[in-house]
Amino acid sequence: MLRKVLIANRGEIALRVISACKELGIRTVAVYSEADRNSLHVRFADEAICIGPPRPGDSYLNVPAVISAAEIANVDAIHPGYGLLSENANFAEVCRVSNIKFIGPPPEVTRLMGEKEKARQAMKKANVPILPGSDGVVADAEDALKWADEVGYPVILKAKAGGGGRGMRIVRSAEDLPNLYAAASQEASNAFGNGEMYMEKFIERPRHIEFQILADEHGNVEVLFERECSIQRRHQKLIEEAPSLQVTPAIREHLSSTLKRCLTEIGYQNAGTIEFLMDEDGSIYFIEMNTRIQVEHPVTEAITGIDLVKAQLRIASGERLDEILPKDIQIRGHAIECRINAEHPQKFTPSAGKITVFNVPGGNGVRVDTAQYAEGVVPPYYDSLIAKLIVHGKDREEAIARMERALGMFVVEGIETSISLHKEIFADPDFRAGNFDTKFMERFLANRAG
Helix, strand or coil: CCCEECCCHHHHHHHHHHHHHHCCCEEEEEEEEECCCCCHHHHHHHEEEEECCCCCCCCCCCCCHHHHHHHHHHEEECCCCCCCCCCCCCHHHHHHHCCCCECCCCHHHHHHCCCCHHHHHHHCCCCCCCEEEEECCCCHHHHHHHHHHHHHCCCCEEEEECCCCCCCCCCCCCCHHHHHHHHHHHHHHHHHHHCCCEEECCEEEEEEEEEEEEEEECEEEEEEEEEEEEEECCCCCEEEECCCCCCCCCHHHHHHHHHHHHHHHHHEEEEEEEEEECCCCEEEEEEECCCCCCCCHHHHHHCCCCEEEEHHHHHHHHCCCCHHCCCCCCCCCCCEEEEEEEEEECCCCCCCCEEEEEECCCCEEEEEEEEECCCCEEEECCEEEEEEEEEECCCCCCHHHHHHHHHHEEEECCCCCCHHHHHHHHCCHHHHCCCCCHHHHHHHHHHHHC
């Protein structure tokens, strides 16, 4: 087992990793910016090292500072959490050169899956269904016009190195394509330092479904079912649940076996998520892979009883999946997660500041992952996520009832949060009936404004 792990992250995920380490008897080292000096991950880690000023580029994204902290603390491994350096192949490579275990896939695999078009081709080779689109990067707007004519409108332009909705444009006609191509390429260049684009057929009303995987360092891969992540605003997920109402046992079994074969071939290791779009007739298409633990991993933990972060640590210690996972993994009930953000529920503007009251719900089937507390301060420099509220029930109906109860008992004062927005969503008849897709929030907000 690993002896000491540095957590190269902050907030609830840093605290989540610390908790898993404590249960496995692993010592922990927190790194923090000056803005996070009083954060709970700093308090509960065995050691803590300040790595710079508040801005992420000067602290949490500062690779030399993180590696220096790891070497000073003499750690065996670094857990990157999600976001920040978690999918940075160069960082994983620096860890390898520094003889520090990176808790994630090898850098060459991260690099392969991080370039979306290469990931598409790898999945296509393994017979994972992908959306019709360009064969690799489109050279320019003229090349994009040729592909769009072949694929058929509408199409979507995507950044080769992108994510989070940046460098992405929907094109509905040839007349619009040149300007949208230029805008998307410029945005991608600004965000990722790479303006290269590729193209896919655009599905008008898809569902967003993702499959959780674990892979050990001995060539074994396990697929731990799927999550439904269609409730999004501007490509940012708000609510996730597991399992999906739309994934049949046949789809689940076929994709699981295909993904196991594909990920074994590319040498994948540790935790990861493969994301798909499902169209209205039930066809499902690969879109990208996230080579890290996901924000929404707790819903998979709830329906399987498997601690995914402890599994990551055990895999990094060299254990095999058959030593980590139960022999017969079944779906148990239904789980839902709400992302509680520090933002105005009407305007969606960030809300930093001091929390004056912070009461989290409890009771049967309720879990809250957070690093916030009363009198704590939400700094303006980082992601607005302040808590994850997860519920588990015997079925979706009980999970919804449990979530409504928990949202009503979740009290945060001093800053604005998205709690009231979540209450509205759970009262919506289409959401309750499972009649939604990735455009649900657009229709919901339009109805609310009207």
